[in-house]
Amino acid sequence: MIALRGLHKAFGGRPVLAGVDLEVSRGEVLFVIGTSGVGKSVTIKHLVGLLRVDAGEIWLDGARIDALPERAYAAIRRRVAMVFQSSTLFDSMTIAENVALPLRKHGRLRMAEALADARRRLVEVGLGEFADRWPAELSDGMRKRAAIARALTLDPEVVLFDEPTTGLDPINARRVDRLIRALADERGVTAIVVSHDLASIFSTADRIAFLYQGGVRMCGTPAEVQASADPVVQQFITGRSSGPMETPGF
């Protein structure tokens, strides 16, 4: 369904992605893992056109999308939703108004109808009683769930999650994992999840792609990753501070 071929991206002359190749099938839950700053978030931002490739190709259902003009990306973004690490709920709106916004803008619903639909969707993620609260009044976990509810309003085929469990307590983190799994299993939604959360990764992923030094070092099922003999992969999944991936200054 999604194919990244030879993706290159540099910021200020510093290469971040140096030939990322990745394929994702429909209904699959793919976790993208790797150390901080390796380009995981950068990779998924390319899929919705928030970043543009320096070189390489991005394909969605057989159509090349990396060269589309900004206006043409609107159609892609209705199919591929993104949940950001910082939730990105709009401060000037209540939670219900946040969720109602895409319904109002794309669903062509009137405000009252969009709000009613938004409240129903918030109930589904356990936030029904917080619909009229402001984002600043909610916990990180609640904001993340509200952001997920908002991202799902357009019934996307693909959802990109950028560190959805970072900053959450273990209970809320597992709730988010269950939600991602249910999206794939019950609705056939394809999920690409950027994460450092090993419990989340090994309990939820169909496949795991490990990014290292600008490319995909390994891509396989959780069992394959755990059984990998690659010392770099082993150091990451066991969380050892010493090994082939040394961080200068630490």
Place this chain on the structure above:
Amino acid sequence: MILQRTLTTLGARSMAVARDAGGVFVLLLEVLRSLVPPSMDGRELMRNLYKMGYRSVPIVVLTALFVGALMVVQLAAFVKQFGATALVGWGTGYAVFREVGPILIGLMFSGRVGANNTAELATMTVTDQIDGLQALAIDPIRYLVVPRVLAMIVCLVALTVIGDLVALIGAMAMSQVVLDIHPLTLWYSLVDNLSTADFLHGVYKSMVFGAAIALSSCYFGLTVKGGAVGVGRAVNAAVVGAAVSICFLDFLMTYLTA
């Protein structure tokens, strides 16, 4: 060595100014392109009209009242010396309608509304809310910038008209107190010597100033970099940019219509 460093700094600053001016112009083109076909978020427009216009009325009224009174105080010595009471209305109205009203209210609007707008958009930018909007397939220019530009133009025109009228009231009251000129005398001096064109001259200026403040504040808000420090820098740049634009455009419009 010092000369080289000075020239390098001057060159870098000139490049930065040229880049920002170009960026504001590109934003203007994007706003114009977003108006075809005309579609706008009505709620966002109304929210901005209320926040930018209605809530600015008290401060504009207060300032304009003193400005009108001040014009008479400045004229008082001249009027007493030459007995030119018939010119008080003309002098006050001419200055307020054509220059003082649009410029002063424009600068105040920039400080209150423009700065607030930059801070709001810059905070949205550094907290990824603009990216979040794009990811929802909502165009930030069409959804955020166009309503703000239109609201600022409409509000500044309305506030300038209100300010002009209030300044005249201030002038009438002060001329009665310090010069013993009846308010109706000042009014007749005004309507007999000024034309609608004098009043409209200020209205046109306020439209242009409103657009300049809106574009400057939106541009610096959307192009901010560097977290909370960057937000502060963006607000500063937007207010300075708007003030310089107002002075430059005022000169240009006055010169071209003189």
